[in-house]
Structure formats: structure tokens, C-alpha cells
Amino acid sequence: MEYLLEAAGIPRSTFFYHQKRLSEPDKHAAIKDAIRESFERNKHRYGYRRVLLDLRNQGWVANHKLVYKLMREMGLRAKVRRRRPYVSYAGTISHIADNKLERKFTPGTPNRVFVSDVTEFRVAGRKIYLSPVMDLFDRSIVAHTVATSPSTVFTADSLSKAIAACDPEPGWMMHTDQGFQYQHPSWRNLIHDNGGVQSMCCAVVSSNTVVSIE
Structure with missing residues (x-):
């Protein structure tokens, strides 16, 4: 044994320490079983925070550090469902404006x-929609609206707020994708009636589309 430890470069104290630990009963065996049961019952969707909450609801006394550590040791990782991005494009419904921005994402003023x-979010099981308006000059959000339906009124409201807040001079530009809200006459008229120019990117989401606002 001495020869093997010396050949492996393992100190005797280290070897006997780990040997002793392996021979001792696992003091966390019971809570590990509870963690695994919670994880399996919830179809591998729970991370350590939700597993901890589930355990506490069952009467277990534990902290997040312990549950996190044990789940890592047990190789239990929650399955993360990728959120499908909201796509408002539904084909050519009305007017499609030209791409006047042409990837010039840094205006001088x-x-x-x-x-x-x-953007679509899911909050407490409900779909919530956010319509922000960004000034490309400094990437600041100048207006936004939140609603439970991605209607034309919803998007027009955020644009109206942006116009009121910024009071842009004639010739300003509003660039979007080709979502149905932005093809609607109410959106187009709101831009034109306030001295603006409408611009749209291509229908397929790509590097040529709107600057990421999320």
C-alpha cells in the first residue's frame, strides 16, 4: 500500500481521510431521497430554488446552499425550455415600407x-406583451406600453407616447419589422401625420432586422 500511494503521489493522510469518509453513513441520505423524489415528480423542471420550496412545504428544514450543493453532487439539472420568440409577421397584409434605415444604426443626433x-412574456401563466420604443442615438427607451394582447392599438399607444415625449422634428424615422401591427394604416398614418418616415426590415428575422431591444 505504501508503495502504491508513493507511486500515485497521494499522501497517506489524504488516502485514509477519504477512506474513512466512504465508510461513514451519508448524513444527507434522507434529504437526498426527498430531493430526487421532488425532482422526478416535477418532471425534471425544478431547479434548486423550487425544489427547496417544495421540500419546505413538506416540512423539511434546509437552506438553499445545501440543496444546491446536493443537487450538483447528484447531477440533477432542471430542463430549461427555450422560449419561442414572439413573431408578429403574418405575411403581407397591407403596406410594406422600404428599408430606409439600411443598417445605419448610429444616427448622429x-x-x-x-x-x-x-416582446412576449409569460407571467403567472398569462401572456404579457411589451412594446418599447428605442431612440437609436443612445439606445434609450423613450416610451413603452404593456398589454395582454398585441393589438394595433397597443403598439400605436407606445408610438404616441414616444412622439409626445420626444417631439421629433420632421423627417424622423420609425424602423420596425413587418409585423401586422406595423403594416396597419393606423400605424402608418400616425407616423406620417407627425412628420415621420416609415421604414421596415426584411420579413425574415436576421442581422438586417431591428436592433435588439430586449
């Missing part, structure tokens, strides 16, 4: 070029 999109 504020209140000249704005971009907008619609």
Missing part, C-alpha cells in the same frame, strides 16, 4: 431614428 418591436 437624438430623436431622429426610433425602433420598436413586440
